[in-house]
Each structure stands twice: as C-alpha cells, then as structure tokens.
Amino acid sequence: MDFEFTQEEKEYQKEVRSFLQREVTAEAAHEHHSGEGLGPHSRALLRKMGQQRLLAPTWPKQYGGRELSPVTRFILSEEMAYHDAPYPLTFLEVAGPGILHFGTEEQKATYLTRITSGEIEFATAYTEPGAGSDVAALTLYAEARGDTYVLNGQKTFSSHAHHCDFIWLAVRTDKTVPKHRGISIFIVDPNTPGITVRPLHTMAGVRANEIFFDDVVVPANNLVGEKNRGWDYMVGALNYERGGTVGDLQRPFDELVEFVAERRRAGKITAEDDWIAEELARVATELHIARLLIYKVAEIQEQKGNLTYEASLGKLYASQVRERLFNVAMQILGPYGQLCDWSKWIPLHAKIQKLFLDAPRWSIVAGASEIQRNIMAIRGLGLPAK
Known part of the structure; x- marks a missing residue:
C-alpha cells in the first residue's frame, strides 16, 4: 500500500479543503450537527460544491465528475466530515453509483448531473x-x-x-x-x-x-x-457506504487534545491525571489505524480488485474507535460533559455530549457490528457459513 497521495490527489485535497474552510458557514455546520439532515444552508453549500465539480471526483466528466482516482472519494468524505460539512453519502455512494453502473440511459440523463450539481438528494x-x-x-x-x-x-x-x-x-x-x-x-x-x-x-x-x-x-x-x-x-453499494471516514472523529479529537494541553499549562491537570495522556495516545493510534484501513479500501478499488471483507473491517474498527474516543472525552470533561449548549459552564463545546450519545448508532448503521464480524469471518478467514 502506498501511503502517499499522488500529486493530483494532493491538489484535489487542497482545493476541497480551501473551499470548505471558506464556504462552510455556522448555519450549515449547525444543520449538520442538528441530526435533522439537510437544511437550506446545507443544500446551498452542496450546490456551490457542484458548481466547482467537487462532489463526484471519480465520476465521468460527462456527468459532472473529474475522472480522478478512487482515493479522491475518500479525501472528499474526510475533508467534509472534518469541516462539519454535510457529506451526501446516500446519493454519492449509494444511488449515484447504482444509477451510473446499472441505470438506463434515460435514468442517467435524468439523475446523474443533478446529483453532481448538488441539486437533488436521495434517501x-x-x-x-x-x-x-x-x-x-x-x-x-x-x-x-x-x-x-x-x-x-x-x-x-x-x-x-x-x-x-x-x-x-x-x-x-x-x-x-x-x-x-x-x-x-x-x-x-x-x-x-x-x-x-x-x-x-x-x-x-x-x-x-x-x-x-x-x-x-x-x-x-x-x-x-x-x-x-x-x-x-445492494451489496456493491454497501461496500461504498461502509468505506467511511474518520474525519468527523479527527476534528473533535484535535480539539480535545488542545483542551487538555491548555488545562495542563494552566495547572488544572496534574501528574495524578496521567491516565489522560495514556488514553489520548491510545485513541490517536487507533484513529491512525482506522484511517489506514479505510484508505486500504480505496487502494483495492484503484487496483480494480474485489472487496471482500475490507470495507467491513474498516467500518467495524472505526465504529469502535468512535465509542472509545467519546467515552474518553466524557471522562475527561467529567460532570460538565453532560451540559447542554445553553449552559455557560460547558468546558469544551456542546457537541461532545451529542457525539457521545450518537456513537452507539454507528455500530448499527450500514450493517450492525455483528454482521461485519460475520462477513470478516466468512470472507476474510474462510470460516464456513451457518
């Protein structure tokens, strides 16, 4: 596995990152974290991305893509997740590829350019x-x-x-x-x-x-x-959906590390709290592993290989890291971590409580963790199915 992005991939990452840093508004980020799905600000952001042909980098140019490598799809999801942008997983990684590969010419003409322009959303x-x-x-x-x-x-x-x-x-x-x-x-x-x-x-x-x-x-x-x-x-689409990202984990982790560093500098964290550094180091390691597992899926796709258990492995591991990260965050924040966004006493930000409560959901969506383990046992280890 090549751990380095190509020059073309780096340029795409830089373009996406610069766009999101400039265009993601507080209103769009709020809609993203509200749990209610796409709102008007999120849709406006996606349309702007569509105008820049950023939304479907791997797709054919005739449908609004750029014909870039499969790795760029993971770069896009990682950057959007890190910058609190609403990643449109359903229409980019489920409905879109389904129509692209199996749809009629009429269906392709009807839906694909509207997807890449950020005009429509699928459930x-x-x-x-x-x-x-x-x-x-x-x-x-x-x-x-x-x-x-x-x-x-x-x-x-x-x-x-x-x-x-x-x-x-x-x-x-x-x-x-x-x-x-x-x-x-x-x-x-x-x-x-x-x-x-x-x-x-x-x-x-x-x-x-x-x-x-x-x-x-x-x-x-x-x-x-x-x-x-x-x-x-459906099976092919689920491999796309399970590709996943840790961008939405890396952002709160970075903020948590900075919060701990500030408290240590202020003398509010002492030698008695050495467990905090140990836990953060463990989570940092696991985040790095999860990211490599996810990009391994991209490499297999780039080499035109067949995905068997790799997408399930990345999805399962990332969901476990998610729960560990926010468990550690809540332990560090203590009782203050339970406060809602209207409280002036929140020590970090209000997202932590919601992310902690939301973490178990990720062990269910796109196939429960038990299903992922079964896939890995049968397809990865060659164990007989029941």
Missing part, C-alpha cells in the same frame, strides 16, 4: 421492522400491473426520507425464489400518493424515519437495472 430505504440487519428478509412487495408496479409495505430507519427528493428503494418482486434472488431496486418520488413518512428520533436527537407504502403506484421504468437483481446492486 436509502432498505431496512424493515421485521428484518433488522438481514436486509434480504425484506417483505415490501411490488406487484407488476401493466406498465406500473404497486407497492405495499413498510421501511424503517431511513435517515433522509423527510427531506429527500427521491427514495432509493429495495422491494421484493418475486416471492417464489430464495430471498436474495427476488429483490429489485426502484427510484421513487416521496410525494407519490400513498407514501407516509413518520419520524423516529435516536437518544442523541438524530432523526430517522418510518416510511409506509399503501398502494403506491410507480412507473415500471423507475426500475433500476434488471428485475430481481437488486441484491447484487
């Missing part, structure tokens, strides 16, 4: 109440009727469904075959009659949603790729 809807992490157990059914499909069922934990422009939806289109073979992907307008979105909030205040489909009629040409091949498309 992913895979998970169902009775399926959990076993996505292939989904039951939302699409019945073919002439040149349309009629959808009935429910999805849950869809983070962007309340403000998206389109839903990237996994449905069952054949009940007679093994569960992995009867799934299809549709693009659905959330304003279609029969769709109801209901909020679900996590303990950190992050909004997810339930989506109900009651006799929802969708044109047949909204089917992406081949009918009943949706599982293959």
Whole structure:
C-alpha cells in the first residue's frame, strides 16, 4: 500500500479543503450537527460544491465528475466530515453509483448531473421492522400491473426520507425464489400518493424515519437495472457506504487534545491525571489505524480488485474507535460533559455530549457490528457459513 497521495490527489485535497474552510458557514455546520439532515444552508453549500465539480471526483466528466482516482472519494468524505460539512453519502455512494453502473440511459440523463450539481438528494430505504440487519428478509412487495408496479409495505430507519427528493428503494418482486434472488431496486418520488413518512428520533436527537407504502403506484421504468437483481446492486453499494471516514472523529479529537494541553499549562491537570495522556495516545493510534484501513479500501478499488471483507473491517474498527474516543472525552470533561449548549459552564463545546450519545448508532448503521464480524469471518478467514 502506498501511503502517499499522488500529486493530483494532493491538489484535489487542497482545493476541497480551501473551499470548505471558506464556504462552510455556522448555519450549515449547525444543520449538520442538528441530526435533522439537510437544511437550506446545507443544500446551498452542496450546490456551490457542484458548481466547482467537487462532489463526484471519480465520476465521468460527462456527468459532472473529474475522472480522478478512487482515493479522491475518500479525501472528499474526510475533508467534509472534518469541516462539519454535510457529506451526501446516500446519493454519492449509494444511488449515484447504482444509477451510473446499472441505470438506463434515460435514468442517467435524468439523475446523474443533478446529483453532481448538488441539486437533488436521495434517501436509502432498505431496512424493515421485521428484518433488522438481514436486509434480504425484506417483505415490501411490488406487484407488476401493466406498465406500473404497486407497492405495499413498510421501511424503517431511513435517515433522509423527510427531506429527500427521491427514495432509493429495495422491494421484493418475486416471492417464489430464495430471498436474495427476488429483490429489485426502484427510484421513487416521496410525494407519490400513498407514501407516509413518520419520524423516529435516536437518544442523541438524530432523526430517522418510518416510511409506509399503501398502494403506491410507480412507473415500471423507475426500475433500476434488471428485475430481481437488486441484491447484487445492494451489496456493491454497501461496500461504498461502509468505506467511511474518520474525519468527523479527527476534528473533535484535535480539539480535545488542545483542551487538555491548555488545562495542563494552566495547572488544572496534574501528574495524578496521567491516565489522560495514556488514553489520548491510545485513541490517536487507533484513529491512525482506522484511517489506514479505510484508505486500504480505496487502494483495492484503484487496483480494480474485489472487496471482500475490507470495507467491513474498516467500518467495524472505526465504529469502535468512535465509542472509545467519546467515552474518553466524557471522562475527561467529567460532570460538565453532560451540559447542554445553553449552559455557560460547558468546558469544551456542546457537541461532545451529542457525539457521545450518537456513537452507539454507528455500530448499527450500514450493517450492525455483528454482521461485519460475520462477513470478516466468512470472507476474510474462510470460516464456513451457518
């Protein structure tokens, strides 16, 4: 693995970093941390990035990309996360690649340039109440009727469904075959009659949603790729989604280190608090390892290799580092770490409490940690599946 970016990658990183330092407003950062998803300031920022052709660096130029290396996709997510910008994971790493690789020419013409321009947002809807992490157990059914499909069922934990422009939806289109073979992907307008979105909030205040489909009629040409091949498309997209970033961890870690250094200089941290330095050194090491694991995924993609367990390894490890980091932060801050943003006594900033409460969610999204371990055991270690 080459640990050094190419000159082209360095230039792209510099361009993105300079843009974000200049353009990320306090309002956009607040929307990002609110847990409510994209707001008007976030959308305005994404449109500005689209105008600079920053959003999809690996995509073909004809669709608004730059045809750069896969590493630049990870550079983009890392820089946006570090600078409190709203990284549009769903449409850049799930719906976008799905349409790019498997969509019809009409679908590509309709959606791709609108994605890279920051104009539209997708919500992913895979998970169902009775399926959990076993996505292939989904039951939302699409019945073919002439040149349309009629959808009935429910999805849950869809983070962007309340403000998206389109839903990237996994449905069952054949009940007679093994569960992995009867799934299809549709693009659905959330304003279609029969769709109801209901909020679900996590303990950190992050909004997810339930989506109900009651006799929802969708044109047949909204089917992406081949009918009943949706599982293959989903697995490929999940490898993109699980690529991840530690940019949103590095920023609070850097701020925490500076906070500790200031308190040490002021004599408020003494030799009795040596455990703090030890814990921070451990987290620093783990952050570095997590970043290398994530960029390893980029290298495999760049070499046109097949991802087996590597994306799961990076995702699992990063989620564990996340929990450790914010546990350490809360121990350092003590009772003050529990204060909300309206208190004048907050010693660092209000984000720490919310990030601490939000950390467990990351062991569930994009596949629970148990699922990642199963993937690593079967595909990485060659252990037999049950």
